Amino acid sequence: xxxxxxxxxxxxxxxxxxxxxxxxxxxxxxxxxxxxxxxxxxxxxxxxxxxxxxxxxxxxxxxxxxxxxxxxxxxxxxxxxxxxxxxxxxxxxxxxxxxxxxxxxxxxxxxxxxxxxxxxxxxxxxxxxxxxxxxxxxxxxxxxxxxxxxxxxxxxxxxxxxxxxxxxxxxxxxxxxxxxxxxxxxxxxxxxxxxxxxxxxxxxxxxxxxxxxxxxxxxxxxxxxxxxxxxxxxxxxxxxxxxxxxx
Amino acid sequence: xxxxxxxxxxxxxxxxxxxxxxxxxxxxxxxxxxxxxxxxxxxxxxxxxxxxxxxxxxxxxxxxxxxxxxxxxxxxxxxxxxxxxxxxxxxxxxxxxxxxxxxxxxxxxxxxxxxxxxxxxxxxxxxxxxxxxxxxxxxxxxxxxxxxxxxxxxxxxxxxxxxxxxxxxxxxxxxxxxxxxxxxxxxxxxxxxxxxxxxxxxxxxxxxxxxxxxxxxxxxxxxxxxxxxxxxxxxxxxxxxxxxxxxxxxxxxxxxxxxxxxxxxxxxxxxxxxxxxxxxxxxxxxxxxxxxxxxxxxxxxxxxxxxxxxxxxxxxxxxxxxxxxxxxxxxxxxxxxxxxxxxxxxxxxxxxxxxxxxxxxxxxxxxxxxxxxxxxxxxxxxxxxxxxxxxxxxxxxxxxxxxxxxxxxxxxxxxxxxxxxxxxxxxxxxxxxxxxxxxxxxxxxxxxxxxxxxxxxxxxxxxxxxxxxxxxxxxxxx
Numbered sequence: 137x138x139x140x141x142x143x144x145x146x147x148x149x150x151x152x153x154x155x156x157x158x159x160x161x162x163x164x165x166x167x168x169x170x171x172x173x174x175x176x177x178x179x180x181x182x183x184x185x186x187x188x189x190x191x192x193x194x195x196x197x198x199x200x201x202x203x204x205x206x207x208x209x210x211x212x213x214x215x216x217x218x219x220x221x222x223x224x225x226x227x228x229x230x231x232x233x234x235x236x237x238x239x240x241x242x243x244x245x246x247x248x249x250x251x252x253x254x255x256x257x258x259x260x261x262x263x264x265x266x267x268x269x270x271x272x273x274x275x276x277x278x279x280x281x282x283x284x285x286x287x288x289x290x291x292x293x294x295x296x297x298x299x300x301x302x303x304x305x306x307x308x309x310x311x312x313x314x315x316x317x318x319x320x321x322x323x324x325x326x327x328x329x330x331x332x333x334x335x336x337x338x339x340x341x342x343x344x345x346x347x348x349x350x351x352x353x354x355x356x357x358x359x360x361x362x363x364x365x366x367x368x369x370x371x372x373x374x375x376x377x378x379x380x381x382x383x
Numbered sequence: 384x385x386x387x388x389x390x391x392x393x394x395x396x397x398x399x400x401x402x403x404x405x406x407x408x409x410x411x412x413x414x415x416x417x418x419x420x421x422x423x424x425x426x427x428x429x430x431x432x433x434x435x436x437x438x439x440x441x442x443x444x445x446x447x448x449x450x451x452x453x454x455x456x457x458x459x460x461x462x463x464x465x466x467x468x469x470x471x472x473x474x475x476x477x478x479x480x481x482x483x484x485x486x487x488x489x490x491x492x493x494x495x496x497x498x499x500x501x502x503x504x505x506x507x508x509x510x511x512x513x514x515x516x517x518x519x520x521x522x523x524x525x526x527x528x529x530x531x532x533x534x535x536x537x538x539x540x541x542x543x544x545x546x547x548x549x550x551x552x553x554x555x556x557x558x559x560x561x562x563x564x565x566x567x568x569x570x571x572x573x574x575x576x577x578x579x580x581x582x583x584x585x586x587x588x589x590x591x592x593x594x595x596x597x598x599x600x601x602x603x604x605x606x607x608x609x610x611x612x613x614x615x616x617x618x619x620x621x622x623x624x625x626x627x628x629x630x631x632x633x634x635x636x637x638x639x640x641x642x643x644x645x646x647x648x649x650x651x652x653x654x655x656x657x658x659x660x661x662x663x664x665x666x667x668x669x670x671x672x673x674x675x676x677x678x679x680x681x682x683x684x685x686x687x688x689x690x691x692x693x694x695x696x697x698x699x700x701x702x703x704x705x706x707x708x709x710x711x712x713x714x715x716x717x718x719x720x721x722x723x724x725x726x727x728x729x730x731x732x733x734x735x736x737x738x739x740x741x742x743x744x745x746x747x748x749x750x751x752x753x754x755x756x757x758x759x760x761x762x763x764x765x766x767x768x769x770x771x772x773x774x775x776x777x778x779x780x781x782x783x784x785x786x787x788x789x790x791x792x793x794x795x796x797x798x799x800x801x802x803x804x805x806x807x808x809x810x811x812x813x814x815x816x817x818x819x820x821x822x823x824x825x826x827x828x829x830x831x832x833x834x835x836x837x838x839x840x841x842x843x844x845x846x847x848x849x850x851x852x853x854x855x856x857x858x859x860x861x
Contacts, residue, residue, distance in 0.1 A: 141813035145801045148809055164531050167524065194587055201723050202524060237796045239626040242747050246584035246624065249724050250743035270754050271792035311795040312823045348825070356799065356815075359822040361831040368840040376847050 141355050142306050146190040146238050153189055161195045172199045176224055183227055183293050190240050193228045197247045229261045230290045234299035241265045257289055273304050277325040305340055310356035317347045472559045479567055483607045486571040490578055496521045497721040523583065523723050530572040537569025543595035570603050574610055577617050582721045584744060586621040590808045609654045612638055612661050618808065620718065623668060628676035629802050629816045635669045636684050643683060664716035666691050671712055674699035675755065676816055700759040709752050713745050720744055755797050757790055762819055765830050773826045791823065
């Protein structure tokens with residue numbers, strides 16, 4: 137039995153992070169607007185793969201938002217409202233959707249300027265985020281497929297739909313020990329008759345048995361009553377032991 | 384880094400400070416005396432003067448206005464931070480308290496100016512034009528530049544690494560960093576950045592600043608009470624915004640215990656009111672965190688929180704109607720956020736309807752609270768049973784069974800939190816933070832509650848002591 141939760145925080149240092157990015161985000165170079173292209177390129181590779189680097193993406197957002205402030209401080213301020221590349225912001229938000237239930241999406245929003253939240257694409261992504269955070273998975277797919285614009289919005293992130301399915305499947309495996317295949321398939325927006333459904337759930341060790349999907353027990357779905365025992369440290373006893381030596 | 388930014392800004396700010404300069408000379412004499420003793424290595428005396436005489440002077444001259452910044456005091460005591468760009472380190476020593484106040488005040492001025500600039504509603508056209516034409520004044524970037532420069536100059540990061548892993552401290556500290564003045568300014572700049580990044584909404588970077596600082600009583604920040612309190616306030620706040628409520632609770636209760644215990648010692652300090660206000664805000668934040676993540680607290684802290692925010696706490700656990708209370712407490716206790724860009728002077732419409740930065744943060748935070756607003760109600764039902772059908776519970780709650788399933792998924796996710804175990808503040812693993820757990824087998828909920836076992840340690844210790852006393856008594860007689 138695994139003693140660790142199925143949930144994993146977004147890694148502070150992903151294995152896929154190149155050295156140049158590491159040194160960039162560690163130092164004051166993270167504020168140098170010349171470096172934004174290097175970081176954006178790195179975001180490009182994240183979009184092509186399953187790699188995900190929250191810290192680097194937050195650095196991009198900060199740079200974009202700060203550009204105006206930076207230019208102001210060196211007296212090169214230009215009144216150009218389109219300095220901020222909206223597509224980059226959208227792609228970072230899309231990537232952070234796949235990290236739910238980690239707080240990444242909100243950590244990105246906190247960094248953005250309050251007006252950015254009112255932009256149409258950001259509003260749409262927030263709508264998707266809310267549905268995922270509220271575990272309204274069927275509704276999520278309904279909204280996602282209701283309008284081509286959602287698919288377009290997430291199209292830069294290769295494998296977005298499967299990444300979301302993984303988010304959902306994690307939530308289900310944490311909660312259920314067994315679940316009807318029909319319900320599970322509606323959460324995942326897959327058809328029970330499809331081979332894709334079976335292969336997808338099998339990749340997580342789930343078994344479909346006559347319409348009931350069995351989930352192996354794990355740290356999160358075990359729900360075993362436990363008794364928290366006190367932990368007496370040696371230091372607590374030094375006084376007593378010391379005293380008994382004197383006797 | 385772009386060093387030019389900061390120098391320009393100083394000039395632009397001088398208007399505000401000019402008002403204060405007439406009263407400078409009086410204070411100067413005082414400082415000059417102590418300036419000598421500082422060089423004579425009597426910074427203990429200086430500390431006393433700073434803590435006491437300074438307060439008297441403040442009352443006398445600066446009752447309604449803050450003291451000027453370090454850079455303006457600097458020339459009066461022959462030297463100071465301005466000479467950071469000069470050829471060598473200055474030979475001045477100042478009490479830690481004072482150095483902390485320099486950094487603290489610097490950020491306070493920045494924060495106040497940004498808030499002033501952001502509120503354009505009641506400003507005259509003249510003021511708006513002035514602000515628009517001087518957009519570089521107090522830009523976030525130049526403030527960050529100053530703090531990062533102090534860190535670099537003092538080589539404080541290198542010094543902290545050596546004190547943690549060993550090595551040659553003199554080599555690590557370098558010419559500037561080996562002097563307490565620079566070392567401590569660098570150190571306090573780290574705490575300053577923790578604060579500034581929080582004000583800008585960059586919570587991960589805020590905690591990352593603390594990578595080389597361990598949160599314990601021996602840490603340097605604990606030497607200055609105001610710094611100690613500030614550190615924990617922002618660490619706790621950043622954790623809260625990162626959904627790490629258990630870690631936030633730990634940080635808040637730690638410092639609140641400290642404040643409660645040392646209350647009598649700092650009643651005379653000029654920071655007394657400020658520390659009390661921060662403490663009060665932290666009780667409010669603690670109440671928010673406890674509502675989201677019920678946890679057993681230190682008894683005194685618990686009693687104090689109940690006394691102050693007991694009513695609000697029970698409201699926050701009562702579903703939808705509690706949302707307003709969450710918002711009220713959040714807005715009362717959050718730091719004064721800064722908009723990284725400031726108002727858009729180009730678009731005149733947006734000038735009047737600009738959103739205050741704290742509403743921006745509150746909005747995102749409250750959306751998160753809204754997801755979990757039904758959890759306390761659900762928990763209270765689950766606690767009563769060991770197994771229960773979905774349909775039955777849905778009927779109790781008067782909601783659709785499907786909606787209940789969704790709610791249960793939320794309860795499960797929210798019952799796990801990233802929690803610090805070891806390493807830097809940002810590290811942590813997901814663990815169960817609730818005493819109530821459950822699982823679903825199709826349509827049946829199986830509930831498990833963890834209980835705290837009896838504590839034997841105390842009982843045995845007491846009886847061992849008693850026994851030893853008896854033996855000792857018997858031996859005396861014999």
